[in-house]
Each structure stands twice: as structure tokens, then as C-alpha cells.
Amino acid sequence: MGRRRESNFDDPPRFHRKGNVWYHVSGTSPRIWSKLSSDRAEALRLWAQREGVKEDESTRLFSVVAKRYVREVFPTKAVGTRRDNDKELANLLKVFAHMPIDAIQPMHIRGYMDIRGQVAKVRANREKALFSHVYNKAREWGFTALQNPCQGVKGFKETGRSRYVTDAEFAKVKAHAHFTVVDAMDLALLTGQRPADVLKLKRADIRDGALWVVQNKTAARLAIEITGELALVIARILERPKKITGLYLIQDELGGPLRKDALRSRFDKARTSAGVSFQFRDIRAKAATDTGDLAHSQSLLGHKTRDMTEHYIKARMGARVRPLR
Known part of the structure; x- marks a missing residue:
């Protein structure tokens, strides 16, 4: 049995980071470290190819859709955007991970926004936007045919910067x-x-x-x-x-x-x-x-x-x- 992880608990098995690079590590002895990528999203995509992993899409959980989103959509985004999305998705998963995608309703999004907004209104808006994009991808991939639950749920008003430097x-x-x-x-x-x-x-x-x-x-x-x-x-x-x-x-x-x-x-x-x-x-x-x-x-x-x-x-x-x- 391999050693228990001391960090990065959400990473899949045989997926390890050393320095700024992620590796696929063989499960047999001697362990072979195969370099994947310094970009986590791309590394996850390559890991899935090596493992031949396919999520159990029959569960139709938000977490399943989110993992596919990370593998397929994250690599198309800019590095800075992926970095922000990583943090946003982690917060969304704390609440919605084990919910079937069809069970998520506008009232759940409203409740999430109200609670999250007590601490960070702008971040709540960004997380809602990411959830909406993930859900739209779920519709494209056939996980659900229902309307996006973010539709009609208002975000918080943001005040743009107005500072002029003399x-x-x-x-x-x-x-x-x-x-x-x-x-x-x-x-x-x-x-x-x-x-x-x-x-x-x-x-x-x-x-x-x-x-x-x-x-x-x-x-x-x-x-x-x-x-x-x-x-x-x-x-x-x-x-x-x-x-x-x-x-x-x-x-x-x-x-x-x-x-x-x-x-x-x-x-x-x-x-x-x-x-x-x-x-x-x-x-x-x-x-x-x-x-x-x-x-x-x-x-x-x-x-x-x-x-x-x-x-x-x-x-x-x-x-x-x-x-x-």
C-alpha cells in the first residue's frame, strides 16, 4: 500500500507534484515517474490518458462534471484564469460536489451567493459565473437538459475602479x-x-x-x-x-x-x-x-x-x- 498523502488530497492516485511539475507515478515497483506538465490542467488531461480513466458519468454528480471540465476546458484558458478558476472551483465543490446536476436549483445558487457574499461579494460573483459555465458544459455533454439554475439569479453589484493617477x-x-x-x-x-x-x-x-x-x-x-x-x-x-x-x-x-x-x-x-x-x-x-x-x-x-x-x-x-x- 502506498503512503498516505500529506497534501493535495484532491489529486487522483498516481498523480504527484514535484517542484512545479506534475508526474504520473507507476503503481508497480520500481516506481517510474513520468513527467506530465507544469500546468496542472494539462497534467490531469495527460494523466487521464495514461490511466485510461473515465468518470462514472452515470452518477451525474456536479463533481463528475467538474472533473471533466478541468480536464477538457481548463487547458483552453489562460494561465492566470486557470489559477483563479482552481480556487473558485474548490469553493463550489465544498457545497455542490455530491449533488446530482439535475437537483441543483436557482434557490441553491441564491443560498450560496448569500452566504458567500457575506465574506466576499466579488468572489461570489466570479464563482457563480464559473458554476454557470460548468453547467452549460454539462448541458452540451448530455448530463442534463434542464435550464441553467444561475439564470435569473442576480449577482452582487460591483464598483469598478475610478482612480486617476496624476x-x-x-x-x-x-x-x-x-x-x-x-x-x-x-x-x-x-x-x-x-x-x-x-x-x-x-x-x-x-x-x-x-x-x-x-x-x-x-x-x-x-x-x-x-x-x-x-x-x-x-x-x-x-x-x-x-x-x-x-x-x-x-x-x-x-x-x-x-x-x-x-x-x-x-x-x-x-x-x-x-x-x-x-x-x-x-x-x-x-x-x-x-x-x-x-x-x-x-x-x-x-x-x-x-x-x-x-x-x-x-x-x-x-x-x-x-x-x-
Whole structure:
């Protein structure tokens, strides 16, 4: 008999993690560790192939549908989305795991939302959205023909961010920041990209007079012309002496990519020293607002619609109107 797990109790048998990689481990001696993937969703899919496992779909439990969802749908999502969905699905399974999919009714969703909302209203909304998608997949896969129980169940009202970063606040934080944070702030402002997209920029992305970006969230592709202040910032970054020259534009002292947690820690330290309260992600909104041109902002941010960009800007600056006379 194998040893009892000390962690990851929900993992299936012969599915083990070592470091950041998941393995399939043979049940016979000597045990053979076969590498699956560093992505858990993909690793589960490969594990199921090796094991020849097929869930007992006759039970039609929510947990059965959820496991199939993890195997088949998770791999199609972005890494950050999968990470969030993992946590959301864990909370849903605590309540719905052993319920037949046909037995889940709108009143159960309402009850879940009310209880979960006492602690985290926004997370409750996200978990309801994930449940709804899982249920729709259950309908596609033939587990149920009933209407989605989330239909008609209202989520909690969310208040979007409306923080506008002034030039003075931006400069104050930069004055107290580590050079890697200064580089990241300048690139985020001049390109209008999200923090994760700024951190993944590589030197190889500079070509044909442009900085080429593929956004993580939407997969939108942009070629941002390297002119004006952006050209000066990139030249400053490339010319800065480094002990080790890595692949990334913004890199740590060892030449590796600056990690998200390192950026956040260094930014928070500078923000505290400067006595300023904005978040790094607010820089993207500042970029959109400061262009003064809605079409330019839409292109720079990679928004699909003009309305999305207009809402994004109005939330921070309000509508510009003429006086009566």
C-alpha cells in the first residue's frame, strides 16, 4: 500500500507534484515517474490518458462534471484564469460536489451567493459565473437538459475602479522606486499595457521599429511604434549596465525576468515612501485617459469596442460637457 498523502488530497492516485511539475507515478515497483506538465490542467488531461480513466458519468454528480471540465476546458484558458478558476472551483465543490446536476436549483445558487457574499461579494460573483459555465458544459455533454439554475439569479453589484493617477503622484512614486520599478512604470504608461504584459516583454519583441505585444488576457496583438518618449525609455533600459544580460526588457539583478511578486513588493515600498495610494494597474487607465484621443486609447489598450474604452475613461475623468452659455 502506498503512503498516505500529506497534501493535495484532491489529486487522483498516481498523480504527484514535484517542484512545479506534475508526474504520473507507476503503481508497480520500481516506481517510474513520468513527467506530465507544469500546468496542472494539462497534467490531469495527460494523466487521464495514461490511466485510461473515465468518470462514472452515470452518477451525474456536479463533481463528475467538474472533473471533466478541468480536464477538457481548463487547458483552453489562460494561465492566470486557470489559477483563479482552481480556487473558485474548490469553493463550489465544498457545497455542490455530491449533488446530482439535475437537483441543483436557482434557490441553491441564491443560498450560496448569500452566504458567500457575506465574506466576499466579488468572489461570489466570479464563482457563480464559473458554476454557470460548468453547467452549460454539462448541458452540451448530455448530463442534463434542464435550464441553467444561475439564470435569473442576480449577482452582487460591483464598483469598478475610478482612480486617476496624476502626473505629480506618478513622479513621486518613481522618485522613491527601485530602477526596475521605474522601468516598469514608464513602459506601462507609454504602452498602456497590463502589468503582466509589461513584465513579459523581451528584447526580441523589439523589431521593425516597433515593440510587439501579445496580450495575455485577450490575445490581442499590437505593434507599438518605438518613437518619442518610448524610444528614450527603451534606449535607457538597453544601455543600463548589467552584470548579466537576460532575454527580458525588465529583468532582475541576475538577468532573469522580474517576477510579479517582486514588482509588487518594490512598488508597494516606493508607494508607501511617497505617501501615494494608487495601484500599479491604475497606470493603464492613466495611459488611456492621457492620450486625449478615444480612438488612440482604444488602439493602444487593445480594446475591441469604442464603448469599452469610453467607459474606461469616463469612470476616471467623468464626461466632458459644455456649459449652458
